[in-house]
Amino acid sequence: MHTALLARVPTVTAQAASGADAPARIAPGNAARSLKAGGLTPFTATDYPGLLAAVVFVQGCPWRCGYCHNPHLQPRTATSPLAWTDIMAFLQRRVGLIDGVVFSGGEPTMDPGLHQAITQVRALGYKIGLHTGGTHPRRLAQVLPQVDWVGLDIKADFEQYERITQAAGSGVPARASLQAVLDSGVAFECRTTAHPDLISPRSLLRLGRTLADLGVSHYVVQVFRPQGCADDRLNAHGHALRDWPDEATRSALAAMFPVFQVRQP
Numbered sequence: 001m002h003t004a005l006l007a008r009v010p011t012v013t014a015q016a017a018s019g020a021d022a023p024a025r026i027a028p029g030n031a032a033r034s035l036k037a038g039g040l041t042p043f044t045a046t047d048y049p050g051l052l053a054a055v056v057f058v059q060g061c062p063w064r065c066g067y068c069h070n071p072h073l074q075p076r077t078a079t080s081p082l083a084w085t086d087i088m089a090f091l092q093r094r095v096g097l098i099d100g101v102v103f104s105g106g107e108p109t110m111d112p113g114l115h116q117a118i119t120q121v122r123a124l125g126y127k128i129g130l131h132t133g134g135t136h137p138r139r140l141a142q143v144l145p146q147v148d149w150v151g152l153d154i155k156a157d158f159e160q161y162e163r164i165t166q167a168a169g170s171g172v173p174a175r176a177s178l179q180a181v182l183d184s185g186v187a188f189e190c191r192t193t194a195h196p197d198l199i200s201p202r203s204l205l206r207l208g209r210t211l212a213d214l215g216v217s218h219y220v221v222q223v224f225r226p227q228g229c230a231d232d233r234l235n236a237h238g239h240a241l242r243d244w245p246d247e248a249t250r251s252a253l254a255a256m257f258p259v260f261q262v263r264q265p
Helices: 014-018 084-093 114-123 137-146 158-165 171-184 201-214 232-236 247-254
Strands: 037-044 053-058 100-105 127-132 149-153 187-194 218-223 259-263
Touching: 037 084, 053 084, 084 114, 100 114, 114 127, 114 137, 127 137, 137 171, 149 171, 158 171, 171 201, 187 201, 201 218, 201 247, 218 247, 247 259
Parallel strands: 053 100, 100 127, 127 149, 149 187, 187 218, 218 259
Antiparallel strands: 037 053
16 A cells, blocks of 8 residues: 655755756746745655656645645745756756656645646656646646646545635635546546544545546545644544544445555554
């Protein structure tokens, strides 16, 4: 079983990304220059199924999910903490050492520079992965032809999204984003972060039926983990969830999908 595909805290600073041995910097287009990267993980075996990858963490997210593991990436600062040219130089040096690059966040589809950035990274020969909550379905649809795999977070029933995201009407773009991914033919998984204070076993089953009816074939329940979470209420009730959801709920969900997983913390 894969470990959780939740975004980890970025681990590379701007100095480490540029490096004394960096090749000549690539001159990106204006769109790529605007990509606001808040961090870079140089190596991961869990964020892109089956591939060794690096993760670019994009700044900004319009939603405020309590269980977010990177709340420091929710705001968009005036300047990017990591220069895109430094990230490209870093990725040039890793060609042949890793297989893919994952754009995560924050919420990568919030950034208008995402398409140009993906274009440049793909030109280096990397497979492209994308972690998204589906906040911006039009931009998601724009980049999907250049993406090889998507991890799409589905928070809850689309009518109940505001309870998780604290953003009115957020279920509408999430539903549109799911349809865009389904229509694209890109390999993907849907995953739901599960905490008993936020979603009940009954609600999980209802959500599972909705996703299965829409054509989702790979569904993952990610059990809440407190690392990085800034919500004291969720953390207080989230340290002993290894047996949650219950076995009956897991079995019922497994019967709905060709591929079903529960990812523990």
